[in-house]
Amino acid sequence: MLLYELDIKDIRKYIDDNKESININNTKIYLDRQKTGYGHKTLLICPKCGERRTKLYSKDNETIGLSCRSCIGTNIYKNRTDIYDEGGMALIEYKLYKLLKSIDYKRSITNKHIPFDYRFYWNCKPKYMRYNKFTLILKQLTALSAMRDTVIIQKCNYDTRYVNALLNSNSLKSLEFNEIFDAIWFHKI
Numbered sequence: 718m719l720l721y722e723l724d725i726k727d728i729r730k731y732i733d734d735n736k737e738s739i740n741i742n743n744t745k746i747y748l749d750r751q752k753t754g755y756g757h758k759t760l761l762i763c764p765k766c767g768e769r770r771t772k773l774y775s776k777d778n779e780t781i782g783l784s785c786r787s788c789i790g791t792n793i794y795k796n797r798t799d800i801y802d803e804g805g806m807a808l809i810e811y812k813l814y815k816l817l818k819s820i821d822y823k824r825s826i827t828n829k830h831i832p833f834d835y836r837f838y839w840n841c842k843p844k845y846m847r848y849n850k851f852t853l854i855l856k857q858l859t860a861l862s863a864m865r866d867t868v869i870i871q872k873c874n875y876d877t878r879y880v881n882a883l884l885n886s887n888s889l890k891s892l893e894f895n896e897i898f899d900a901i902w903f904h905k906i
């Protein structure tokens with residue numbers, strides 16, 4: 718099960734100081750301000766219980782039905798630890814999903830994101846993201862998708878450290894897109 722996380726830190730810079738609510742996929746989330754030594758801090762109000770929170774969650778990939786960690790009825794920390802699962806599959810999918818969220822994936826010419834095919838995503842660069850960074854993200858998504866295939870078909874196992882190291886390695890950066898699948902399939906990277 719994937720868990721979507723809305724973190725106020727990620728959206729704070731897009732929110733005006735006097736805005737009272739935001740709309741996330743047709744869900745209205747009210748905001749609250751808490752005074753701090755420096756000014757104030759914006760917090761999200763859980764639509765279910767009304768508590769002020771820095772993070773809200775939903776169980777699906779979509780943000781419909783956002784609520785706080787007490788209301789979602791799932792132990793999110795347990796879910797986090799379940800990431801270290803068979804072959805690292807949930808970890809791989811969690812990372813795929815997080816990276817997809819960091820680009821404008823909705824502008825892709827496909828709605829099917831997993832398995833990931835970089836050819837459908839060239840126009841998904843967020844306005845202020847550098848090309849190098851964007852290209853790297855597409856390579857990381859390609860690599861994760863290739864790893865997912867090896868877990869399914871070859872019954873491979875990946876641990877978090879390996880996945881993170883591979884995603885940030887110079888070997889991945891130096892590969893061409895069409896070389897990534899083979900490099901991972903034949904464990905040359």
Ligand SMILES: [Zn+2]
Pocket residue numbers: 763764765766767768784785786787788
């Ligand atoms: Zn709540």
